[in-house]
Amino acid sequence: MTRFNLALRLLWRDSRSGELTILILALIIAVTSSTAISLFADRLQRTMTTQAAEFLAADLVITSPAAIPDEWLSKATQLNLAQAQTLEFSSVLIEHDELLLAGIKAVSSAYPLRGFLKATASDYSAETVEHTGPKPGTAWVDKRILSALKLNLGELLTVGEKKLTVSNIITYEPDKRGDFYSFSPRVMINADDLKATGILQPGSRVHYFFQFSGDSKALSEFNLWIKPQLNPSQRIMDIHDDRPELGSALERAERYLGLSSIIVILISGVAIAMATRRYTERHFNATAILRCLGCKQNEILWLFGSQFVVLGLLASAIGCLLGWFAQEALFHLLRSLLPQQVANPGLLAVFFGFIIGMAILLGFALPPLLRLKKVSPLRVLRRELEPLPSSAWLIYGLAIGIIGVLIWRYTDDLKMTATIIGVGLSSLLLLGLLVYGLLRFSRRLLPHLGLTWRFGLQGLLKNSRGSVGQILAFSITLVAMVLSFTVRTDLINDWHKQLPANAPNHFALNIFPEQQQSFQQDLQQQQINGSRFYPVIRGRLVAINNTPVQQIVSKDSPGENATHRELSLTWTKDLPADNKITAGNWWQDAQTGQVSVEQKLAKSLKIKLGDLLTFTVGSQQFTSTVASIRELQWDTMKPNFYMIFSPGTLDAFPSTFITSFYLPESQKDFLNALVKKYPSTTVLEVDLILRQFKTILSQLTEAINYLLYFALMAGFTVLFAAVYATLDSRIHEGALMRTLGANRAFLRKTHIIEFSLLGLISGLLAVVISEAMLYALYTHVMHMEYRANFYLWGIVPPTGALFVGLAGCWGVRNVVNKSPLQVLREL
Numbered sequence: 115m116t117r118f119n120l121a122l123r124l125l126w127r128d129s130r131s132g133e134l135t136i137l138i139l140a141l142i143i144a145v146t147s148s149t150a151i152s153l154f155a156d157r158l159q160r161t162m163t164t165q166a167a168e169f170l171a172a173d174l175v176i177t178s179p180a181a182i183p184d185e186w187l188s189k190a191t192q193l194n195l196a197q198a199q200t201l202e203f204s205s206v207l208i209e210h211d212e213l214l215l216a217g218i219k220a221v222s223s224a225y226p227l228r229g230f231l232k233a234t235a236s237d238y239s240a241e242t243v244e245h246t247g248p249k250p251g252t253a254w255v256d257k258r259i260l261s262a263l264k265l266n267l268g269e270l271l272t273v274g275e276k277k278l279t280v281s282n283i284i285t286y287e288p289d290k291r292g293d294f295y296s297f298s299p300r301v302m303i304n305a306d307d308l309k310a311t312g313i314l315q316p317g318s319r320v321h322y323f324f325q326f327s328g329d330s331k332a333l334s335e336f337n338l339w340i341k342p343q344l345n346p347s348q349r350i351m352d353i354h355d356d357r358p359e360l361g362s363a364l365e366r367a368e369r370y371l372g373l374s375s376i377i378v379i380l381i382s383g384v385a386i387a388m389a390t391r392r393y394t395e396r397h398f399n400a401t402a403i404l405r406c407l408g409c410k411q412n413e414i415l416w417l418f419g420s421q422f423v424v425l426g427l428l429a430s431a432i433g434c435l436l437g438w439f440a441q442e443a444l445f446h447l448l449r450s451l452l453p454q455q456v457a458n459p460g461l462l463a464v465f466f467g468f469i470i471g472m473a474i475l476l477g478f479a480l481p482p483l484l485r486l487k488k489v490s491p492l493r494v495l496r497r498e499l500e501p502l503p504s505s506a507w508l509i510y511g512l513a514i515g516i517i518g519v520l521i522w523r524y525t526d527d528l529k530m531t532a533t534i535i536g537v538g539l540s541s542l543l544l545l546g547l548l549v550y551g552l553l554r555f556s557r558r559l560l561p562h563l564g565l566t567w568r569f570g571l572q573g574l575l576k577n578s579r580g581s582v583g584q585i586l587a588f589s590i591t592l593v594a595m596v597l598s599f600t601v602r603t604d605l606i607n608d609w610h611k612q613l614p615a616n617a618p619n620h621f622a623l624n625i626f627p628e629q630q631q632s633f634q635q636d637l638q639q640q641q642i643n644g645s646r647f648y649p650v651i652r653g654r655l656v657a658i659n660n661t662p663v664q665q666i667v668s669k670d671s672p673g674e675n676a677t678h679r680e681l682s683l684t685w686t687k688d689l690p691a692d693n694k695i696t697a698g699n700w701w702q703d704a705q706t707g708q709v710s711v712e713q714k715l716a717k718s719l720k721i722k723l724g725d726l727l728t729f730t731v732g733s734q735q736f737t738s739t740v741a742s743i744r745e746l747q748w749d750t751m752k753p754n755f756y757m758i759f760s761p762g763t764l765d766a767f768p769s770t771f772i773t774s775f776y777l778p779e780s781q782k783d784f785l786n787a788l789v790k791k792y793p794s795t796t797v798l799e800v801d802l803i804l805r806q807f808k809t810i811l812s813q814l815t816e817a818i819n820y821l822l823y824f825a826l827m828a829g830f831t832v833l834f835a836a837v838y839a840t841l842d843s844r845i846h847e848g849a850l851m852r853t854l855g856a857n858r859a860f861l862r863k864t865h866i867i868e869f870s871l872l873g874l875i876s877g878l879l880a881v882v883i884s885e886a887m888l889y890a891l892y893t894h895v896m897h898m899e900y901r902a903n904f905y906l907w908g909i910v911p912p913t914g915a916l917f918v919g920l921a922g923c924w925g926v927r928n929v930v931n932k933s934p935l936q937v938l939r940e941l
Contacts, residue, residue, distance in 0.1 A: 117413065117416065117417060117420075118420060120417065121417050121418075121420040121421045121424070122421075122424065124417070124421060125421040125424060125425065128393075128421075134393065134425065136389045136392070137386065137389040137390060137393055137425070137479075138425065138429055140382065140385040140386045140389045141382075141386055141425070141426065141429040141430070141433065141471065141474070141475060142429050142432050142433045142436065143382065143385075143433075144378070144379070144382030144383070144385070144386060144433065144470075144471065144474055145429060145430045145432075145433025145434060145437065145467060145468070145470065145471035145474075146432075146433040146434075146436040146437045146440060147378040147382060147437070148378055148379055148382070148433075148437070148467055148470045148471070148474075149433055149434045149436075149437025149438070149440075149441075149463075149464060149467030149468075149470070149471075150436075150437040150438075150440035150441045151378055151441075152437075152463045152464075152466055152467045152470070153437060153438065153441040153459050153460070153463045153464065153467070154441040154445070156457075156459075156460050156462075156463040157441070157445070157457045157458070157459060157460070157463075160457035160460075170228070170288075170289050170325070170351055171198070171200075171225065171226035171227060171228050171229055171288045171289035171325055172198065172226070172227040172228050172289075172325030172326055172327050173227070173228065173326060173327040173328065173330075173333050174325070174326045174327070174333050174336070174337060174350060174351075175289075175323055175324065175325050175326070175350070175351040176323070176324045176326075176340070176344075176348060176349070176350055176351070177321060177322065177323055177324075177348065177349060177351055178321075178322045178324065178347065178348040179319075179320070179321065179322070179347050179348075180322065181322060182322070182324055182348070186324075186340060186343070187324075189336065189339060189340070190326055190336055193328065193329075193332040193335060193336050194328055194329070194332060195326045195327065195328040195332055195333065195336060196224060196227050196326065196327045196328055197224065197227075197324070197325065197326055198221070198222050198224040198225040198226065198227050198325040199221075199222045199225070199305065199322070199323070199324055199325065200219060200220065200221045200222070200225055200289075200305075200322075200323045200325070201219070201220045201305070201308065201314075201320055201321065201322055201323070202217060202218070202219050202220075202320070202321045202323070203217075203218055203313070203314065203318065203319065203320040203321070204216070204217055204218070204319075205218050205273065205274065205313055207259070207263060207271065207272070207273070207301070208272070209263040209264065209265055209271065209272065210263060210264040210265075212262060212263045212264060214259065214262045214263055214299060214789075215299075215796065216259065216299045216300070216301050217299065217300050217301070218273065218301050218303065218313070219300060219301070219302045219303070220302075220303050220304070220305045220307070220308040221247040221248075221302060221303075221304065221305060222247075222305045223246060223247075223304070223305075223306075224246075225246070225247050225325070226245075226247075226288050226289065226325075227325050227326070227327040228288065228327055229288030229289070230243050230244060230245050230286075230288065231243070231244040231245070231246075231247065231254075231284070231286060231287060231288070232244065232284075232285045232286030233254055233282035233283060233284055233285060233286075234282065234283045234285055235267070235281075235282060241285050241286070244282075247302055247304060248281065248282070248302055248303060248304050249281075249304060250304045250306045250307055251278060251279060251304075251307065252278055252279050252280075252281040252282075252303075252304070253271055253273065253278035253279065253280055253281070253301055253302065253303050254280075254281065254282040254283070254284045254300075254301075254302040254303075255271070255280055255282075255283060255284065255299075255300065255301050255302070256283070256284055256299045256300045256301075256799070257283050257782070258299045258782060258785060258786070258799070259271075259280075259299050259300075259301060260280070260283070261782075261783060261786055262299070262786050262789070265280060266280075267280055267281070267282075267283070268280065268281070271301070273301060273303060273307075273311050273313070274310075274311030274312045274313040275310065275311055275312040276307055276310040276311040276312075278303060278307065284300055284302060287300065287302075289323075299799070323351075337350065346664075379470065379474060379517065380517060380590065381590070381591050382474060383474050383477065383478040383513060383516075383517065384478075384587050384590055384591060386474060386475065386478045386479055387478040387479065387481075387482065387513070388587065390478065390479040390482045390483065391482045393482075394418075394482045394483060394485055394486055397418070397486060398486075398489050398493060399493065401414055401418075401486050401489040401493075402489050402490065402491055402492075402493035404417075405489060405490070405491040406491045411487040411488070412487070414486055414487045414489070415483070415484070415486065415487040418483055418486050419480075419483060422475060422479055422483065425475075426471060426472050426475040427472075429471065430467075430468045430471030430472060430475075431468070433467070433471055434464050434467050434468050434471075437464075437467055438459065438464065441459070442459075473516050473519075474516065476516065477513045477515070477516030477517070478513050478516075481513070514535065514539070517535070518531055518535055521534060521535070533887075533890050534887065537886055537887050537890045542586055542589075542590075542883070545586075545589070545879050545882065545883065546582055546586055549582050549585050549586070549875065549879065550578060550582050552875075553574060553575055553578045553581060553582070554578065556571060556574075556575065557575055559571070560572065560575075566860065566863045566864060566867065567867060569860075569864040569867075570863070570864040570865075570866070570867025570868045570871065571867070571868070571871065573864060573865075573867075573868035574868060574871060574872065581872070584872060585872060585875050585876050585879065586876075586879070588872065588873065588876035588880075588914065588918060589876045589877075589879040589880045589883060592876055592877060592880035592884075592910060592914055593880045593883045593884050593887070596880055596881070596884040596906065596910060597884055597887060597888065600884065600888060600903060600906075616643060616776045617776065618644075618645055618752055618774035618775055618776050618800075619776055619777060619799065619800050620774065620775055620776070620777050620785070620797055620798065620799055620800065621753070621772065621773070621774045621797070621798040621800065622772065622773050622774070622775070622788075622795055622796070622797050622798075623650075623770070623772050623795065623796045623797075623798065624770045624794055624795050624796050625647070625770055625771040625772070625773070625792065625795050626770060626771075626794060627649075627769065627770070627771065629792055629794075629795070630647055630771045633771075633773075633792060633795070634647065634773075636788065636791070637775055640781065640784055642775050642776065642777060642781070642784075643775060643776050644773050644774065644775035644776075645752045645753065645773055645774045645775065646690070646752075646753075646773065647771045647772070647773045648684045648686065648753050648755070648771065648772050648773070649684055649685060649764075649769040649770070649771055650682050650683070650684055650769060650770055650771065650772050651682075651683045651684070651731055651764050651767045651768075651769045652680045652681070652682065652683070652731070653680060653681060653683045653729045653730060653731040653767075654679075654680050654681065654729065654730050654731075655681065655719075655727060655728075655729055655757075656728050656729065656730050656735070657727070657728035658719060658720075658721060658725055658726070658727055658728075659725055659726050660726065660728070663719065666719060666720060667718070667719055681755075681756055681757055682755055682756075682772070683729070683731075683755070683757050683759060683764060684753075684755050684757075684758055684759070685758065685759040685760065685761050685762075685763060685764050686758060686761070687701075687761050689744075690758075692746065692747040692752060692754075693744045693745070693746055693747075693758075694744065694745045695710075695742050695743070695744060695745075696713055696743050696744065696745050697723055697742060697743040698710075698723045698740070698741050698742030698743060699741065699742055700741075700742055701741060701760045705760055706760055706761070706762035706763045707737070707738050707739060707760070707763055708738060708739055708740075708741040708759065708760040708763065709727060709738040709739070709740055709741065709757055709758065709759050709760070709763070710740075710741060710742040710743070710744050710757070710758045710759075711727075711740055711742075711743055711744065711756065711757060712743075712744055712745075712746055712754075712755070712756045712757075713743050713744060713745045713746070715756050716740075716743050721740055721743075722740065723740055723741070723742070723743070724739060724740060725739070725740045726738075726739055726740075727739075727740060729757075731764075731767050732767075734766075734767070736763075736766075738759060738763060741760070744758070752774050753772050753773070753774055785797055785799075848861055848926075862923065865922060865923050865926055866919055866923055868922070869918050869919045869921070869922030869923060870915045870916075870918070870919035871915075872918055872922070873911075873914035873915040873916070873917065873918025873919055873922075874911050874912075874914060874915040876914050876918065877910045877911030877912070877913065877914030877915065878910075878911050880910055880914065881906045881907055881910050881911065884903075884906065884910075885902065885903070885906075888900065888903070
């Protein structure tokens with residue numbers, strides 16, 4: 115018989131006798147959970163990326179102030195990329211003696227390549243989904259166009275020299291951007307009618323958007339080919355840069371998905387380690403017999419190691435299959451909340467789930483298995499001889515290494531990896547010593563306790579090191595659950611806090627200083643909530659420390675776009691509410707010549723505290739010294755600025771004001787009166803952008819809720835694995851106590867006390883570790899406001915005591931039912 119055949123026979127015998135039940139279940143649940151989350155997160159992220167692409171109406175968009183070369187379009191055709199084109203410009207519309215500055219958008223017949231349009235055929239009919247824009251000879255308009263110009267659907271609208279029939283009201287536009295043309299009342303026409311309008315002449319200010327979609331490999335090839343050929347006025351649009359309010363939400367969601375995967379893997383690894391430890395302890399005697407028959411240490415290791423490899427392959431395959439069905443069921447449950455087109459499952463994610471299963475088994479099961487090769491042949495005669503434990507560096511180092519690699523793989527963030535491992539290990543070490551000292555101190559309480567409580571507490575004290583290990587294992591499980599739930603709750607609350615129901619949905623620009631007070635009073639009379647009024651001056655950053663900015667900025671960086679256009683410059687005495695100083699100090703007195711720079715722009719342009727920045731406003735230049743670096747919240751839909759100056763710095767330049775306010779649908783007609791009273795003021799509507807943003811947030815929220823259940827399922831495997839790890843010794847002790855006169859009720863009470871105390875202490879430790887890790891995660895990684903969660907102290911410890919107590923009592927129920935005579939005969 116070959117060694118491999120012997121390994122298979124031993125594996126089959128152990129599986130039939132139930133020796134591997136807990137281990138197999140722990141591994142299958144681990145792989146199922148990790149595979150399901152890996153597949154779900156991969157499909158969700160690719161789906162959300164695809165849906166985010168709908169915010170650009172394409173997979174890749176090139177923006178340019180003029181037409182791009184024909185060879186670029188030919189290259190896209192060679193790569194089988196679908197193409198569309200839009201042009202945006204401003205034009206004054208005149209109908210029925212009414213004037214209105216509108217944003218004209220001319221679209222090609224293939225627009226949109228991603229997403230869809232929504233329109234209504236009358237003021238009252240239901241929305242219809244449209245996959246193409248207006249036909250030649252027709253125009254689609256915003257509802258405000260009709261009221262402002264006193265038009266009705268079906269009537270003619272003159273755009274330049276071309277009369278077009280108003281056929282639809284636009285209710286949803288996928289790629290509505292945060293620029294002047296997009297925020298103005300929209301008129302959408304077919305690109306074939308553009309020439310007939312006669313609006314565009316040499317020197318006209320127009321924005322071209324060339325849109326492409328297709329296979330990801332072809333898009334990557336096209337992207338790499340075209341980037342070196344872009345001139346400074348052209349660039350490739352990106353969802354994170356061009357829609358920062360959406361990119362911020364997606365970035366946080368991606369981080370949470372990675373954190374959920376880490377949590378399930380960590381919990382599952384603890385369960386596998388406990389189950390493997392029991393398995394190896396129950397095979398000490400069989401290993402001693404094999405050693406007596408001539409097996410060497412390496413042969414013993416190969417014999418049991420090959421069993422675990424086969425077990426890992428089978429359990430990982432089953433787990434991957436179950437994980438596939440689990441994520442399919444999850445997407446089925448969420449079908450009403452997710453986009454209609456969901457990304458297909460990726461085989462790479464399934465393969466990675468398989469690799470995770472083997473990696474978890476290696477990292478957490480190998481250290482206990484190594485004890486088997488150290489079993490002495492003398493154990494055949496002396497059962498009390500136990501092999502020396504493996505090196506602590508090997509046991510913990512291998513597991514930590516595997517977890518660290520997986521954390522980095524899921525998050526692609528070394529900072530988050532170091533934060534989680536560093537804070538977690540430091541907390542576990544300190545609290546482990548604290549628990550050990552607490553257990554040693556509690557021995558003094560034994561003489562003062564009743565008999566039942568004394569035996570229950572002694573269950574923890576008789577093996578202090580083992581109890582500390584169990585407490586820390588339960589603590590890790592509870593920490594993982596608390597982190598998953600708390601981060602999920604705070605993440606969602608943070609989104610809703612930044613984007614409440616009455617979030618500003620209109621911006622007012624070009625308010626003259628003499629009109630500012632009157633404008634504000636008009637808003638207050640209509641009970642309209644508005645944000646602060648900020649003075650604005652248009653200026654350009656031209657030099658940093660007397661070095662031209664073009665020599666500093668790198669191509670395709672966020673700073674490149676900021677240096678090729680005019681920025682909105684403002685000044686204020688007080689730091690805006692949604693801004694946070696990350697370096698330097700905000701000015702406390704009226705010091706002129708200082709500027710505060712937005713954090714990402716400062717990083718892109720390598721701007722540091724004390725640097726001298728040179729700006730141009732019209733034909734004039736001025737300089738300012740960098741006093742602070744600020745972090746912004748782009749997703750608040752309030753005015754945000756890259757550059758904020760100290761009061762008095764910009765007094766020499768004329769300025770206008772900007773503000774934002776919330777206007778419900780029922781008060782939309784007020785906009786027409788506002789524009790008539792302040793004809794120089796431009797009112798921009800962002801309702802559609804807010805609607806898109808809220809849609810994607812609701813989908814992310816529901817998906818995150820369901821991800822929490824995977825962590826809970828994995829957590830229960832730890833409870834039962836920990837209970838079964840000490841089941842054999844408890845059965846022997848129970849039989850001995852029953853032989854000495856203890857009844858079943860007494861044993862049950864001691865078990866309830868022991869496991870409840872175990873859960874209570876674990877819960878208290880879990881709250882301490884959770885608060886430390888939440889503080890580190892929020893302040894250094896996820897950039898969210900940290901608030902102490904005092905309610906955790908009242909919920910987690912009792913919950914831990916309840917569930918650990920119930921699971922423990924259920925797991926050791928056979929201890930009080932097994933005959934003492936039968937147990938003693940087996941010794």
